[in-house]
Each structure stands twice: as C-alpha cells, then as structure tokens.
Amino acid sequence: DFPVEIAPLARETNALIDTNREIVERARTHVGNLAHAIKTPLSVIVNEAAAHAADPFATKVLEQADVMRDQVAHHLERARMAARLTVIGTVTEVAPVIDALRRTMEKIHRDRGIAIEVDADAQARFRGERQDLEEMAGNLVDNACKWAASRVFIEVLLERPVAPGAGPMLRIIVDDDGRGLSSAERAQVSRRGQRLDESKPGSGLGLSIVVDLAALYGGSLSLGHAPIGGLRAELLLPGV
Ligand SMILES: Nc1ncnc2c1ncn2[C@@H]1O[C@H](COP(=O)(O)OP(=O)(O)OP(=O)(O)O)[C@@H](O)[C@H]1O
Ligand SMILES: [Mg+2]
Numbered sequence: 726d727f728p729v730e731i732a733p734l735a736r737e738t739n740a741l742i743d744t745n746r747e748i749v750e751r752a753r754t755h756v757g758n759l760a761h762a763i764k765t766p767l768s769v770i771v772n773e774a775a776a777h778a779a780d781p782f783a784t785k786v787l788e789q790a791d792v793m794r795d796q797v798a799h800h801l802e803r804a805r806m807a808a809r810l811t812v813i814g815t816v817t818e819v820a821p822v823i824d825a826l827r828r829t830m831e832k833i834h835r836d837r838g839i840a841i842e843v844d845a846d847a848q849a850r851f852r853g854e855r856q857d858l859e860e861m862a863g864n865l866v867d868n869a870c871k872w873a874a875s876r877v878f879i880e881v882l883l884e885r886p887v888a889p890g891a892g893p894m895l896r897i898i899v900d901d902d903g904r905g906l907s908s909a910e911r912a913q914v915s916r917r918g919q920r921l922d923e924s925k926p927g928s929g930l931g932l933s934i935v936v937d938l939a940a941l942y943g944g945s946l947s948l949g950h951a952p953i954g955g956l957r958a959e960l961l962l963p964g965v
Contacts, residue, residue: 756804760797767793799917802934806857806941816965819849819881819895822858826866827879834870841870845881850965851895853942858962861938864931865899865958871925872903876953883964895964900951911948911956935960 727735771790777783827841851858862879869877880898887894906914906921913919915936920929932946935958939946944962951957 753804756800760801763793763797767797795917803937806938815852815854817851817853817855817858819851819858819897820845820847822855823862823879823881823897826859826862830866830870830877833867837870839870839873839875839877841866841877841879843879843881845879846883849881849883849895852892852963852965857938857942861935861960861962862897862899864935865897865960868931868958869899869901869903869956871927872922872955873901874903874955876902878951878953893964895960895962897960897962899958899960900953901955902951902953903955905950905955906948915946915948 767790770786774783774786774790778787823843823845827843831839831841866877866879878898878900880896880900882896882898884894884896886892910921914921915932917933918929920927936946939960939962942962944960947959947961949957949959
C-alpha cells in the first residue's frame with residue numbers, strides 16, 4: 726500500500742517491469758524456437774556428411790556443422806542467462822554467498838587441504854540475482870582451488886561511485902598460490918573451451934560463463950597476478 730500521491734507512479738513502474746519481462750521472455754522464446762528449428766536440418770547434414778567421411782568436402786561440412794552446433798548452444802545459454810536478469814531491483818547480500826561458497830569448496834577439495842581465507846565487506850550488496858553471483862564467484866573459486874598449491878584468498882570490496890549519479894561498484898578478488906598464468910595465457914583462457922592444463926578436470930567453459938554473465942550486468946572480469954603467487958581473478962559488478 727502506497728501513499729495516494731505515489732500510487733500512479735507505482736502502477737506505472739509495475740507496468741514497465743511487466744512489459745520488460747514480457748519482452749525478454751519473447752526474445753528468449755524466439756531464440757529457443759530458432760535453435761530448435763535448426764537442430765533437425767543440422768542433424769541431417771551431419772548424418773549425410775558422416776556417411777561420406779572419406780570425401781574432403783564432407784569433412785569440411787562436418788567441421789562447419791560442428792561450429793554451428795556450438796554457436797546454437799552458446800546463444801541458447803546466453804538467452805537463458807538474459808532471461809534471469811528481468812527482475813529490476815533485485816539485491817543480493819554478498820558475504821553470505823561467499824561464506825557458503827567457501828564451505829562448499831573446502832568440502833569438495835578437502836583431500837587437498839586447501840585453506841580458503843575470506844575478507845568480505847559485510848555491507849557489500851550485489852545489484853542482481855543470487856544465482857548469478859553464485860555462478861560467477863563459484864567458477865572463480867573453483868578454479869582457484871583446482872590450481873592452488875595450498876591457499877585461496879577471497880576479498881570483497883564495496884567501492885564508492887566514481888562519478889556523481891553512478892552507483893557503487895562491487896569488487897570481488899579471488900587469489901591463489903598456484904602456478905598462475907602468463908599474460909599471453911591470460912588472454913587465451915577466457916575464450917570458450919580453452920584449457921591450458923589438462924591435468925585437472927574441466928570443460929574449459931567456466932571463465933567464459935563468468936565473462937558473459939558479468940557483461941550482462943555491465944561488469945567485467947580481469948585476470949592478473951596474485952600477491953600470493955598464482956592467478957588473481959577480479960570481478961567488477963554493480964553494487965548497491
Ligand atoms: N586459478 C588458475 N590458475 C591457473 N590456471 C587457471 C586458473 N583458472 C583458470 N586457469 C586456466 O584457464 C583454463 C580455463 O578455465 P575455465 O574455468 O574456463 O575452464 P576449466 O576450469 O578448465 O573447466 P570448467 O570451468 O568448465 O570446469 C583452465 O583450464 C586453466 O588452464
Ligand atoms: Mg573452471
């Protein structure tokens with residue numbers, strides 16, 4: 726119940742939110758339909774080409790059909806992400822998410838005895854969905870644990886707005902004491918499917934998902950050198 730003066734404004738805002746949700750939903754349905762429509766002809770092409778495996782033309786067709794399949798999967802995934810961003814004004818407390826993540830990751834990597842240290846601003850809040858924050862931070866902390874020698878350090882900072890009128894920024898830093906990555910390697914690993922160390926399990930998708938999700942929120946991921954020796958992953962996101 727709103728004071729009578731702002732009731733029309735509240736109605737307008739709710740209508741705007743509804744419309745926005747519908748637009749995103751419609752776009753998502755289109756992408757889904759398109760992907761579905763392409764799937765069957767693509768399977769026919771792949772089957773026909775596979776039946777002529779000795780032919781270099783068929784090999785080329787197979788190779789390109791694979792690229793198309795990958796693209797379809799990629800855009801479906803993006804549409805799925807975008808559909809989750811529809812709720813305007815969603816706010817997530819960061820510290821509890823990081824804490825839950827620390828406990829989970831310590832369990833998963835228990836046999837390697839990785840110590841995860843957290844220094845999180847208790848006031849830090851993310852302007853977005855909890856699930857998305859979990860996915861972004863989760864991928865980074867998982868990597869840090871996989872490649873750490875013994876230590877992972879997570880820091881959460883809330884930074885004042887840079888420009889008047891702009892919102893505060895959230896900076897989430899994940900450091901490990903593993904082998905790290907050279908600058909050439911760092912430029913490579915954020916791309917889909919790129920893996921430089923096959924000795925650990927994975928599909929090479931984690932970082933590209935973080936990059937895509939962060940971009941949807943107008944944020945970014947940067948990789949660098951951690952003071953404790955390994956990789957530093959730094960996530961910049963809209964705060965509250
Ligand atoms: N903390 C890190 N230290 C050293 N190398 C890393 C680190 N994080 C990522 N990398 C390198 O970047 C590659 C890509 O990382 P990404 O998270 O995208 O995929 P993954 O961890 O191999 O698989 P997935 O995340 O899909 O399970 C890794 O295979 C590894 O070579
Ligand atoms: Mg990963």
